[in-house]
Amino acid sequence: MNNNIGPDCSPGFERQARYLVGPDRNNRWIEVRGDSVVSEGVGTAPYIDGATVIPCSSGVLLDGDVNAHTHLYSGLAPLGMPAPDVAPENFVQILQRIWWKLDRALDAESLYASAAYYVANALTYGTTTLVDHHESPDFIEGSLDVLADVCRTLGMRALLTYGATERNFGRSEAKQGLNECRRLIQQNQNPDLVRGLVGLHASFTVSDETIRDAADLCQQLGVPLHVHLAEDMADVDDASARGYAGPLERLAQLGALVPNTILAHGVHLSVAQVQAAVANGCWLVSNPRSNKGNRVGYGVALHGVKEVALGTDGYPADMREEMLVGQQEASLHGCSEHNVPMRAKAGQMLIAKIWGHQFGCGVGQIADFVVREPDGFVSQVFVGGRWVIQHGKLATANHDEIRFAAHEQARVLWTRMKNII
Numbered sequence: 001m002n003n004n005i006g007p008d009c010s011p012g013f014e015r016q017a018r019y020l021v022g023p024d025r026n027n028r029w030i031e032v033r034g035d036s037v038v039s040e041g042v043g044t045a046p047y048i049d050g051a052t053v054i055p056c057s058s059g060v061l062l063d064g065d066v067n068a069h070t071h072l073y074s075g076l077a078p079l080g081m082p083a084p085d086v087a088p089e090n091f092v093q094i095l096q097r098i099w100w101k102l103d104r105a106l107d108a109e110s111l112y113a114s115a116a117y118y119v120a121n122a123l124t125y126g127t128t129t130l131v132d133h134h135e136s137p138d139f140i141e142g143s144l145d146v147l148a149d150v151c152r153t154l155g156m157r158a159l160l161t162y163g164a165t166e167r168n169f170g171r172s173e174a175k176q177g178l179n180e181c182r183r184l185i186q187q188n189q190n191p192d193l194v195r196g197l198v199g200l201h202a203s204f205t206v207s208d209e210t211i212r213d214a215a216d217l218c219q220q221l222g223v224p225l226h227v228h229l230a231e232d233m234a235d236v237d238d239a240s241a242r243g244y245a246g247p248l249e250r251l252a253q254l255g256a257l258v259p260n261t262i263l264a265h266g267v268h269l270s271v272a273q274v275q276a277a278v279a280n281g282c283w284l285v286s287n288p289r290s291n292k293g294n295r296v297g298y299g300v301a302l303h304g305v306k307e308v309a310l311g312t313d314g315y316p317a318d319m320r321e322e323m324l325v326g327q328q329e330a331s332l333h334g335c336s337e338h339n340v341p342m343r344a345k346a347g348q349m350l351i352a353k354i355w356g357h358q359f360g361c362g363v364g365q366i367a368d369f370v371v372r373e374p375d376g377f378v379s380q381v382f383v384g385g386r387w388v389i390q391h392g393k394l395a396t397a398n399h400d401e402i403r404f405a406a407h408e409q410a411r412v413l414w415t416r417m418k419n420i421i
């Protein structure tokens with residue numbers, strides 16, 4: 001009897017399916033059963049009864065990439081989002097004139113199209129986990145279900161949250177945002193692939209009461225917080241104006257720095273503040289492309305810290321590209337660019353802490369892995385027990401239909417966005 005040869009083309013999820021992947025160009029092979037790597041070796045692969053062989057002699061088996069901070073809601077932005085009528089001159093104006101208009105223009109249909117476009121492309125880049133931070137102020141309740149549905153359908157591991165804020169409609173808006181986090185976390189029947197966190201937009205758009213509410217919710221549900229922190233000096237200045245030493249100290253004093261909290265950016269933190277965040281069990285996420293694009297500064301204090309992961313902050317989830325820009329920025333600011341690759345490792349550690357499992361292509365790990373060719377092309381991606389990319393193509397849905405819907409919805413979205421004052 002021979003092993004079956006070739007990729008399994010069935011889109012279905014087979015928990016007990018067995019695969020022998022490899023040997024790869026380094027002569028390494030792994031055996032996958034269900035959603036786990038159960039054995040590995042170097043050299044000629046053994047015969048395993050009932051296993052489908054997935055050859056990958058030209059590529060290399062690697063752990064899937066983690067994008068530790070992003071925004072699925074801005075997935076349509078590369079498809080012709082119009083520039084604002086008056087060019088922004090600072091970070092807050094960028095938010096007010098672009099992103100805070102885009103998020104208000106979203107409805108369920110455009111959000112689905114945006115998330116599907118972003119997630120499908122992310123999988124083709126070899127990104128297998130997204131840590132998303134969502135906001136759609138005119139469509140709050142049910143918005144995280146849209147994102148969860150996309151991730152489960154396409155096969156993306158994801159940590160989802162709603163970034164509660166008071167910037168449009170005050171405290172009631174913040175309460176709705178926190179309720180949406182609670183709803184997803186409590187109703188999530190299948191936490192294998194998608195999990196919920198509590199979210200705040202940023203210290204500078206919420207009151208002390210909302211931060212306390214978020215802290216209470218974290219304690220009640222036993223989950224961490226995901227929040228933008230010290231991305232721009234505006235956040236730092238706001239915290240001082242409210243009588244705090246900084247936004248980090250504000251979150252700490254109000255009880256919101258629970259273990260495994262994800263602090264996105266941290267550009268304007270000192271070395272002592274970064275150490276304090278890490279001592280509280282928090283993770284930081286550097287987003288070099290976004291920080292460069294928004295001209296908010298560079299987080300020198302994050303260098304050499306092993307709890308700093310890498311995110312794209314809404315840019316496409318090509319982590320190799322993000323790392324490249326990270327290395328260029330590090331070099332420009334007199335930091336060692338060799339520190340940047342360790343951020344990929346931090347992303348893996350972060351999700352392992354939150355799920356309580358290791359993910360990757362090693363024995364005993366949940367099998368989230370990719371086969372990457374020497375030119376960077378990702379030929380195979382396996383997540384949560386199924387093949388999601390086969391021969392470089394999305395295997396869980398029709399990518400062309402996703403692209404078409406994205407372009408259609410983008411046109412409608414840009415018109416709605418223009419009409420928002």
Ligand SMILES: [Zn+2]
Pocket residue numbers: 069070071133228264313314
């Ligand atoms: Zn962000």
